[in-house]
Amino acid sequence: MATTETAAGTPRRGGRGARERILRAAVELFARDGIHVTGIAKLTDVAQVSTRTFYQHFPSKEALVSAYLRYVESDPEGPVHGEAVLERTDLSARERLLALFADSPPAKVMRGCPLHNAAVEAAGTMPEAAALVERHKRGFPQRLIEPAAEAGAHEPEPLGRRLAVLFEGANALSTSLNDTLPYQDARELARVLINQATGPN
Template sequence: MATSETTAAAPRGGRGARERILRAAVELFARDGIHVTGIAKLTDVAHVSTRTFYQHFPSKEALVSAYLQRVASDSEGPVHIETVLERHDLTARERLLALFADSPPAKVVRGCPLHNATVEAAGTMPEAAALVERHKREFTERLIKTATEAGAREPESLGRQLALLFEGARALSTSLNDTLPYRDARELAEMLIDQSTRAVSQLPPGLSGK
C-alpha cells in the first residue's frame, strides 16, 4: 500500500514530527479507517518512533481528536462544504441549497469523516464523540441562523430538517458510493425552503411579523 509522497520523503524523527503524524492520520484514517489503522502503521508512514508518537499524543484517542479538529478546519477537506453558509456573495436561500451540490467525481465517496469516526468509535472514544457532537450542533445552529435570514416562518424547524436531510444524504452517498442522494436531497431541500418562506409571504397583513 503506497504512502503519500510528503510522508514518504520526510526524515525520521526530528522537528515536524507532530505534523507528520497528523498528516499520516488524515491519510490513513480517511482511507483505511480508524480501528484498522494501528500505531505501528501510523509511525511507519509518519517516519517517527513509537516513543516520539507518544510524546506528542498520549493515546490513540488523543490523535483521533486532533485528527477530527484538523479535518473540521481543513479549507479543502470534505467538511469544507459547510462553510458555504458563511459566504456573502450568495443569498441565504442560495447558501442553504449550495450545501447539496454534487461532490466532484471520485472512485470512493467517503462521506463525513466526523460521522464516520463516531460510527467507528461506537462509544469507545468519548472525547472524540463529544467533539463531533459539538460540531454537529453548531452546524445545525448555523443552518437555523441562515433559515432565519432566508425568511423562514419557523427557522428552527427548517434548520433541523435541513440538517437531517444533509447528514442523511452524506451517509447514503457513502453507503451507495454514489452522489445521487445529494441531488435528491437538494430537490427536497428546495421544497422545504419554498414551503417555509412561502408560508410567511402568504400570511395576512399583521400576522407575518412584517
C-alpha cells in the same frame, strides 16, 4: 534535521512538522482504512516519524483521534463535506443553504463525513472523540437556522433542523451507495422545503 531508522532501515524524521505529518497521515489512513484498523506502526510509517516522536505529540491513539477530529473540523478544504459554504459572503442566505447540497467531486470511493464515521467507530470506546462529534453535530443545525432566518423563513428553527437531517442523510446514503445522486435529490428536496418555509403564510 535529525533522522532515525527503523530496523528495516526506513528513515524517520522528527523535529518541526512531525505533528502535522502525523495528522495528515491520520486523515489519509482513517478515511481509507478506518480508525480501528489503522495501527500506530502504519501511522508512523506514513508520517515518517519514530514511535517515540509519535508519543511525544500524542500520548495515546485516542488523543490522536481527538486531535484528528479537531483538525478535519477546522479545515475549510477538508473532508467535512460542504459545510464551509455556509461561511461564504459572496452568496445569499438561500444560495448558501442550497450550495450545501452540491455534489462532491467525483471520487473512486466516497468516504462520507469523517465525524460521523469516527462516532460509529468510537462508540463506547473513545468518549472524548464521541463528545467532540456530538458537539459538532448538535451545533450544525444552528448554523443552518441562522441563514434560514436571513433567507426569510417564517419558522427558521424547524427549517434548519430539517435541512440538517436532509444533509446528514444525503451524506450517509451517498457513502453507502458510492454515488452522488443522493446529493442531487437532497438539493431538490431542500429547495422545496426552503420555498415552503419562505413563501406566503
